[in-house]
Amino acid sequence: MSTRRRTFLGLTAAALAAPALVRAQGAAKVVVVGGGFGGATCARFLKRFAPALAVTLVERQKTYTACPFSNEVIAGLRPLERQQFGYDGLARSGVTVATTAATAVDPAARTVMLADGTRLAYDRLVVAPGIDFDWTALPGYDEKAAERLPHAWKAGAQTLLLRRQLEAMRDGGLVVIAVPAPPYRCPPAPYERASQIAWYLKNSKPRSKVLVLDAKDSFSQQPLFRRAWSDLYPDLIEWVPLSQGGNVTSVDPATLTLETDFDSHKADVANVIPPQKAGALARLAGVADRTGWCPVEPTAFESTLQPGIHVLGDAALAGAMPKAASSANAQGKACAAAIADRLAGRPPQAPRLVSGCYTLAAPDYGFSLVGVYRPDKGELREVPGAGGASPLDSDPVLRAQEARYAxxxxxxxxxEIFG
Amino acid sequence: MRRRLAAALAASLLFAGTARAADAPPGAWSCTGCHALSSAPSVPPNPIPALTGRPAVEIAGIMREFKSRGRPATVMGRIALGFSDAEIDAIAEWLARQDH
Structure with missing residues (x-):
């Protein structure tokens, strides 16, 4: 079949399907709640794929502060402003941006209540609420304690707090990073953070040390990190796995002490990454299960608990895909395509998603983990033979190239999202 | 009759945009997470090359070289292995038609 003929048939089918999209009361409505990598991508691409859709993005903050590269802010290598993005680009692309919080979802009536009292009706709801911390999981660590022992796991004020504490620390001080058991946002990020903090200490406070207390026995790209640490920061970073007493069981904010199964560590600066769950909106919308995360089907990222509601990004249980910005970006596009197809009466096509997570162990020392995913037996699985981590034996030129590509x-x- | 035709045409035009999602083969929009799809001067400089102005056969050829490890790569060798030759051709043809 010629391209022209295919296009003509496509247009005819779309025209026939018009009633599904443009209805008596106006254009079909999609509400997206959460303006991070997943939600903002989805809103932007909904307008790209289906310009006739009425798309509203609900986001509390006027400015988004991105997590990828925020470890470089902690190291003093990058101003926080380079992590920050507004929503003007989305507004220019035709997305209605509502700067307010969503306070309730009624899946039966298909409405979202906003903090300003507005009730938004939707044909499809997309929630991308990111993560919340489980403040009950670690004795001694609550929101108040986080002002003393920053998590810096949502970028912004907490990132700057950890930076200031490192700047104020004496040379010869001990920085402790407490890492939770999975799942948590961005699996390699605690180890990138250890590397970045070590970079700062090596250059500014070389008698200091980083101690990583881990609630697990292995981690993402471990051989690459171990190689980077021995190449760049010999004796500066110590990693204590679960089986050697790495699990932090309680913290004392008054004395900056972290207790493990075997030991007690008094820190000069303590970065506690607490256990996590899907953002609060996931529970409001009824899309989180008993694990605290959101099960979805692998084509449109529609909740398996609430039809008509899609979940993207770190909050979702997206099969083999890691909780990472590039995953959320890929999911946002796939979800937008599937919603545009469904509202136009077309069956969505099975997506092929690519995630790529870069790590910077130093400004000119990068490596990466990539994955290619597709729906397979009801969940997103990696395409066999593809993806994987950077080679362990790699020359400095390639590591520097990966840092530039990051x-x-x-x-x-x-x-693409905010521009 | 003329009015009905005009209405049908208007509906078709209205939905011309929706054809773009279905039009892109699976995985095609993954490229743009890193590679610009625009040659507009407003696109900021990037060490990752833009994918505009390249014929489909060139893009597909490079992807096959990545796949066979015949071309030095950082991430592209690992990504190309996730696509069949037919999928690569479809994405390359789509990319060659884009310049936003």
Whole structure:
């Protein structure tokens, strides 16, 4: 069949399906709650794929502060402003931006209540609420304690707090990073953070040390990190796995002491990454299960608990895909395509998603983990033979190239979403 | 009759945009997470090359080289292995038609 003929038939089918999209009361409505990598991507691409849709993005903050590269802010290598993006680009693309919180969801009536009293009706709801911390999971660690022992796991004020504490620390001080058991946002990020803090200490406070207390026995790209640490920061970083007493069982904010099964560690600066669950909106919408996360089907990321509601990004249980910005970006596009197809009366096609997570162990020392995913037996699985981590034996030129590409990815992705 | 035709055409035009999601083969929009799809001067400089202005056969050829490890790569060798030759051709043809 010629391209022209296919296009003609496509247009005819779309025209016949018009009643599904443009209805008596106006254009079909999609509400997206949460303006991070997943939600903002989805809103932007809904307008790209189906310009006739009425798309509203509900987001509390006027400015988004991105997590990828925020470890470089902690190291003093990057101003926080480079992590920050507004929503003007989305508004220019035709998305209605509502700067307020969503306070309730009625899946039966298909409405979202906003803090300003507005009730938004939807044909499809997309929630991308990111993560919340489980403040009950670690004795001694609550929201107040986080002002003393920052988590810096949502970028912004907490990132700057940890930076200031490192700047104020004496040379010869001990920085402790407490890492939770999975699942948590961005699996390699605690180890990138250890590397970045070590970079700062090596250059500014070389008698200091980083101690990583881990609630697990292995971690993402472990051989690459171990190689980077021995290449760049010999004797500066110590990693204590679960089986050697790495699990932090309680913290004392008054004395900056972290208790483990075997030991007690008094820190000069303590970065506690607490256990996590899907953002609060997931529970309001009834899309989180007993694990605290949101099960979804693998084509449109529609909740398996609430038909008509889609879940993206860190909050979702997206099969083999890691909780990472690039995963959320890929999911946002796939979800937008599937929603546009469904509202136009077309069956969505099975997506192929790519995630790519870059790590910077130093400004010119990068490596990556990529994955290619597709729906297979009801969940997203990796395409066999594809993906994986950077080679362990790699020359400095390639590590420097990956560091440049990491910045290139950040620029391209944030430009595509917010530009 | 003329009015009905005009209405049908208007509906078709209205939905011309929706054809773009279905039009892109699976995985095609993954490229743009890193590679610009625009040659507009407003696109900021990036060490990752843009994918505009390249014929489909060139893009597909490069992807096959990545796949066979015949071309030095950082991430592209690992990504190309996730696509069949037919999928690569479809994405390359779609990419060659884009310049936003």
């Amino acid at each position: 910045e290139g990815w950040f620029r391209a992705t944030t430009g």
